[in-house]
Amino acid sequence: MLRASRLLRVELRLGAARRRLSLAYSPPLTGADYLHTPKFWTGLEPQNTPGFDAERNCLASLKAPDLRERGPKLRDTLEDYFENGWALTEVLFSSLRGPEAYYRPPAHGLRHPLVFYYGHPAALAVNKLRVAGALTKGLCDDFDVLFETGVDEMSWDDLDTPSTRWPELQEVREYRSKARDLVLDVIRNHPALDEPISSKEATDSKFVVWSLGMICEHERIHLETSTTLMRELPIDDVSRPSYWPPDHPSVTAETSVAPVELVSVNGGSIELGKPRTHSTYSWDNEYGSRVIEARPFKASRTQVTNGQYLDFVKAGGYASPEHWSEDGWAWRSFRNTKWPHFWERTGPQGVHEYALRLPFDEVPLPLDLPAEVNKHEAHAYAKWLSSEKGQSLRLPTECEYHLMLEANNGCTLAKARENEAVDDVATMGAKELAPTPLNANLAWGSPSSVYDGQAPFGGLRGNSWEYCEDWFAALPGYETHPLYEDFSTPCFDGQHALILGGSFASTGNEASVFSRFHFRPHFHNLLSFRVVSGEEHPELTSHDAAKPWAAGWVPPTYKKQSEEGSHKYESAAQLAAYLDLHYGGRGALDGPASSLHSLSLEDALDFPQRCAAKLGSGRRALDVGCAVGGSCKALASSFDEVVGIDYAQGFVDAANALKTNDLNYARSGEASLPGAQCLAHAFTPAEAAKLTFLKGDACALPASLGTFDAVLAANLLCRLQEPLAFIDRLPSLVNAGGRVFFASPFSWMSEYTPPDKWLSPQQLEERMRENGFVLEAAAPEAVVIRDHARKFQFVVSHGMLFRKS
Structure with a gap:
């Protein structure tokens, strides 16, 4: 010393x-x-x-x-x-x-x-x-x-x-x-x-x-x-200082507005965290390690541009509370905000003519530069665009952001973890970066066009930071650095938004691929965003986050959602509807509208049991998407062992409870009032001995399940994120001579399945044939699900029975 x-x-x-x-x-x-x-x-x-x-x-x-x-x-x-x-x-x-x-x-x-x-x-x-x-x-x-x-x-x-x-x-x-x-x-x-x-x-x-x-x-x-x-x-x-890097040429280039384009990204897992053996300085929150997963998703090719965001402004987005969170609308109202922070209105009210304020200048609004907004505004735009496009959109997760980097096949966490030199922004100065598409490390003195030539995703690093859905949280193995105890720890409070990627003015550590920074959601900086269509409730790094936690925050627990949307199906009303479907019999049609039902509605009863009967008999049967177990109970009468798998934990828990106990549920009545009290009877001891219920993913069935003489997939296929992953698993899952029965309305929705993965019955038959299965029978299969006493979902699925040759 x-x-x-x-x-x-x-x-x-x-x-x-x-x-x-x-x-x-x-x-x-x-x-x-x-x-x-x-x-x-x-x-x-x-x-x-x-x-x-x-x-x-x-x-x-x-x-x-x-x-x-x-x-x-x-x-x-x-x-x-x-x-x-x-x-x-x-x-x-x-x-x-x-x-x-x-x-x-x-x-x-x-x-x-x-x-x-x-x-x-x-x-x-x-x-x-x-x-x-x-x-x-x-x-x-x-x-x-x-x-x-x-x-x-x-x-x-x-x-x-x-x-x-x-x-x-x-x-x-x-x-x-x-x-x-x-x-x-x-x-x-x-x-x-x-x-x-x-x-x-x-x-x-x-x-x-x-x-x-x-x-x-x-x-x-x-x-x-x-x-x-x-x-x-x-x-x-202010005035432009001598010796500051020049503005990027795209600031004053002629621009136009392109629509938001979504690009598909494979799901996968990402290991977060920087090795402590690396040579460059990092802040304490970058150390530690966590593996996190994301399902396949689609993301906008670029950050949302000024031109795209202008459509939201023109559509009255800042005057429509339905697009905003409660806190976001309170912020907007408090500030009386009508357009982004760095825009300056240059024309009459309502004409929507704006300039963009840069550090030292104002320029006519460049339509292809990233829209720099806060997280409240980003969420409002995503919700508005969801209504415009008819699909659910949100911000990316930290995992999805890094999966996009992998899709670009450039610098990634995995590559930089193995070889520090790959982290080019941290290992190259601005002079070396200026000729490249990467606007970071002050290679330029301003933001630039999002169309930087990088594919398939532009602007993931540099130009403008990107908001994530995640809240700033520690990685497992995090240690508060004694030299700066309050750099990260006080901000692990569920109130600081995670930002990634850096901006044009990010230099040194800020520009590293390992960099993880944070701002409150109302704060404005060099911050933009892109939108994602994917799992509605994805896993975040703020789920089950490692300690320390600050300001009384307790991280939420991640509950993995099913392709069927278990957040919907696990509600009390939906659970009751499916118990009725599986065990209610004629009582499911009870109520003032019963006299109006025709024979076709009668034919729609007992759908789970009718599906099970298609598969004959054998030693082992598998019901994928088993819900609360009615089909499995029916299969137990003709198979020695039955395994039911569902992604919704609530359904699995209910099915397992029925092994030993009756389940009471209230059938829905009129005007959301409770209806008749009903009882789903427990399985008999003989049935229960044959039944196993597991939580699992239809798109990733483990090899440990073994093989089966029969597989049932009732009203499952069109709610899968990757339907072919399930279909192509069947050859190794089904024994020779075994049967597979699909019942599906083929009512595909982009919120569950990317449109390029949708199948018709003919395409399903063709793929099954390629996988060694022969179509034995096809016929309509009606199903009715009670919403309440005066409303029923009546669905006619297409039933297809295949046999493995």
């Missing part, structure tokens, strides 16, 4: 710096004549800073350093990286026209003025070097505290009170300058940077090195967020 006297004389004689809070305060606006002179820079001038791109006349972000190195190589790369980030911040702040811009509170009242973000990275650097043991004292007690903590508002109306007595700008500049000197002295002189990682003092050594990585990456986080804060200033407060 170095003594502070060896590092620097850290006494700052800033008499005016001894400030506290005051309710009546006018910011200091004098003594800032140096702002647009060479005296503004507290470190190297941009053209002399590592990473300067003379060809483009801008300062380019460098790649992240290897923190496993030691000695001169580590010192050199860390110093270059630190100086590069420090200077990028000052290039950005040089855009402010005068001191007023530093002290002007943001209009939304949710953040400090920019003077805080000018001093904040310096304060964190000093404080974290003290925590790591590299310093024994701070730089300036008041400033070390004043600039330490930002604002994390709890709600959209939790406004920051602008009462802080902010120091003179020149004093903050001096503080930054001294803090930079401290950091550079540690990089150049601290012995920890020479100690082998395997040495006895490895822990202390790593803390010092890790604190330097943290200081660099923290600076870059606020480089990005300050870019957003400058977009929120009056346009007269």
Whole structure:
């Protein structure tokens, strides 16, 4: 550990710096004549800073350093990286026209003025070097505290009170300058940077090195967020700074609006988490490991564009509460928001002419740039588009996002986990990235068109962050880092939305494929979204999340949904309907409308038992989609062993309960009132001994089931996500000479099955024939399901009996 006297004389004689809070305060606006002179820079001038791109006349972000190195190589790369980030911040702040811009509170009242973000990275650097043991004292007690903590508002109306007595700008500049000197002295002189990682003092050594990585990456986080804060200033407060990367050419290119196009993605599993052996810095939430799954889904080829979002605005989306969540509508009403945050209305009310505010300019609204909105707005658009398209749409999950990356066959978690060099944005500087389609690491100074040429999905990395359905949560194996205990842990509260992918201004760690960041759903930043059609209630990383949990949050438990939609079928009313179907007999037609039923309705009774009778007899039978077990009970009279499988746990539980007990249920009456009390009788001991009920997936039946003489699939096929996965499993599931009976109305719906996977009866027969089955019989099979006393679902399924040749 170095003594502070060896590092620097850290006494700052800033008499005016001894400030506290005051309710009546006018910011200091004098003594800032140096702002647009060479005296503004507290470190190297941009053209002399590592990473300067003379060809483009801008300062380019460098790649992240290897923190496993030691000695001169580590010192050199860390110093270059630190100086590069420090200077990028000052290039950005040089855009402010005068001191007023530093002290002007943001209009939304949710953040400090920019003077805080000018001093904040310096304060964190000093404080974290003290925590790591590299310093024994701070730089300036008041400033070390004043600039330490930002604002994390709890709600959209939790406004920051602008009462802080902010120091003179020149004093903050001096503080930054001294803090930079401290950091550079540690990089150049601290012995920890020479100690082998395997040495006895490895822990202390790593803390010092890790604190330097943290200081660099923290600076870059606020480089990005300050870019957003400058977009929120009056346009007269900013000007385009020298040495900032140019805007992407697509900002001013001629654009048009394309419809939202959905692309199919195979389901699969993803392992989340960054190996601790990797060389670059990461925040604590990126470590740990979790394998998570997603079913096949469809996702929009690109992020939703300004042009596509404009349709929602024109359709009155901001005036229609039915599209919004309760909290989202409350936020919209509180803010009286009528269009996205960074749009500026340029025409008369109702004409819908807008400009887009960029960090330093306003341009006519580019229709093919990503629509930068908050999560409330993203959800509202997805719900509106669902009604327009007639299919259920939502945001992607963290797993689905990474499955899209795999579909692009570029940088993925799996590849980067095995080989760090694959994580190109973290291992390539902006100069190398500028010629590529990837708009990240400040290769460009603005967002760009979503049509970047990457296939099948554009804009997954860089350009604009993407919201997920998931809430920010720890991965199993997470450990709060002692150098920054409140970076992630307080935000594991079920109120911070997970964001992925980075933006054009994301540099270093933020641009890594392992990066996982978070914002509250009402917050605006460089944030966009895309839409997904898939499982209605998918698995999220916030389901069953590992501890710690904050603010009283308890993560929800994931309940895997069936293709039939078990969230619907497991309700009390639906469970009663299916118990009636399987065990109610003529009583299922009871009620004031019974005299109106014709013989065809009578013929629709006892559907489960009629289906079972088609399969004859044998040793083992399998009922896939068995619901509450009526078909299995019937099969038990002619088979030695019957296995029933259903995805809905409630159905499986009810069927297992019937092995030993009667089940009472209330038949639905009129006007949603309870009807007659009914009884589903328990199976006989002989029947129960033959029956096994399991929860399972028809599209992924395990080999451990063995083989069967008969398989029943009654009203199952058109509710499967992957019907061919089930059909193609049958050859290995059915014994020679065995039978398969399908009963299906072929009423396909895109919310369950992608349209390109829909089958006709003829296509089913052809596929079964290819799989070695012969069609023995085909006939209509009627089924009636009671909704209530005056409403019945009457369905005529197409029955098809196959025999394995």
